[in-house]
Amino acid sequence: MQQFPNDIGWIEVICGSMFSGKTEELIRRIKRAVYGKQAVQVFKPRLDNRYDETQVVSHSQLKLTSIPIERAEEIFHHLSPKTQVVGIDEVQFFGAEVVAVCEALANRGIRVIVAGLDQDYQGRPFEPMPQLLAIAEYVTKQLAICVVCGNPANRSQRLVDSGERVVVGAAGAYEARCRKCHRAEPTEATPPQTLDLFEH
Numbered sequence: 001m002q003q004f005p006n007d008i009g010w011i012e013v014i015c016g017s018m019f020s021g022k023t024e025e026l027i028r029r030i031k032r033a034v035y036g037k038q039a040v041q042v043f044k045p046r047l048d049n050r051y052d053e054t055q056v057v058s059h060s061q062l063k064l065t066s067i068p069i070e071r072a073e074e075i076f077h078h079l080s081p082k083t084q085v086v087g088i089d090e091v092q093f094f095g096a097e098v099v100a101v102c103e104a105l106a107n108r109g110i111r112v113i114v115a116g117l118d119q120d121y122q123g124r125p126f127e128p129m130p131q132l133l134a135i136a137e138y139v140t141k142q143l144a145i146c147v148v149c150g151n152p153a154n155r156s157q158r159l160v161d162s163g164e165r166v167v168v169g170a171a172g173a174y175e176a177r178c179r180k181c182h183r184a185e186p187t188e189a190t191p192p193q194t195l196d197l198f199e200h
């Protein structure tokens with residue numbers, strides 16, 4: 001009989017806007033799995049090279065070693081038979097194929113934790129996230145803080161002039177906004193708050 005690492009696998013989705021803490025939450029769960037002596041592998045799309053080519057890096061500079069891949073199916077080439085937990089960051093950059101890959105991993109008894117955007121810069125559902133949300137056992141929706149008004153933010157405001165859905169970037173290219181302050185078209189950046197609190 002084929003042996004699976006856990007009795008049962010499942011899919012956890014961490015979604016939300018940019019700056020909402022998706023990567024921090026992914027890193028937190030992976031760290032806890034490591035404390036629990038679980039065998040873990042983390043993947044990210046090669047496209048996401050903004051802070052580092054190989055590491056998963058949060059906007060607050062938390063870091064995690066990962067394997068960069070171009071297509072979700074490559075996970076099977078890298079997968080160790082011992083792996084009990086698979087993490088995937090920036091899952092919105094993979095095509096629809098990532099849904100079947102996550103299903104197959106969970107069906108093998110693996111705990112699959114994916115993090116990604118649920119909406120694009122225009123506030124439209126960002127595929128394949130809707131499909132992942134539908135099949136996941138656990139869903140966590142993160143919120144950032146709107147940089148315009150301070151309310152909870154579930155949208156990512158684009159600040160650079162492009163109509164392409166995929167434009168890799170961080171602060172300077174996007175900011176977190178609530179539904180009232182968000183605009184579907186790219187806008188000027190909001191002047192930053194001066195935060196004496198964090199000055200050295």
Ligand SMILES: Nc1ncnc2c1ncn2[C@@H]1O[C@H](COP(=O)(O)OP(=O)(O)O)[C@@H](O)[C@H]1O
Pocket residue numbers: 016017018019020021022023024025057058059060142143144145146147176
């Ligand atoms: N407008 C904002 N709202 C909340 N956090 C922000 C904001 N701008 C920057 N941050 C920082 O971003 C961190 C979250 O980073 P990260 O986990 O990489 O988010 P995500 O993966 O959702 O883009 C926060 O802990 C905070 O330090």
Ligand SMILES: Cc1cn([C@H]2C[C@H](O)[C@@H](COP(=O)(O)O)O2)c(=O)[nH]c1=O
Pocket residue numbers: 017018019022023048050090116117119120121122156165166167168169170174
């Ligand atoms: C809204 C939106 C974002 N992106 C890009 C910008 C970043 O490279 C990632 C999101 O990173 P984060 O970890 O969630 O901060 O996605 C995009 O390509 N298209 C969009 O519409």
Ligand SMILES: [Zn+2]
Pocket residue numbers: 146147148149150151177178179180181182
């Ligand atoms: Zn707002």
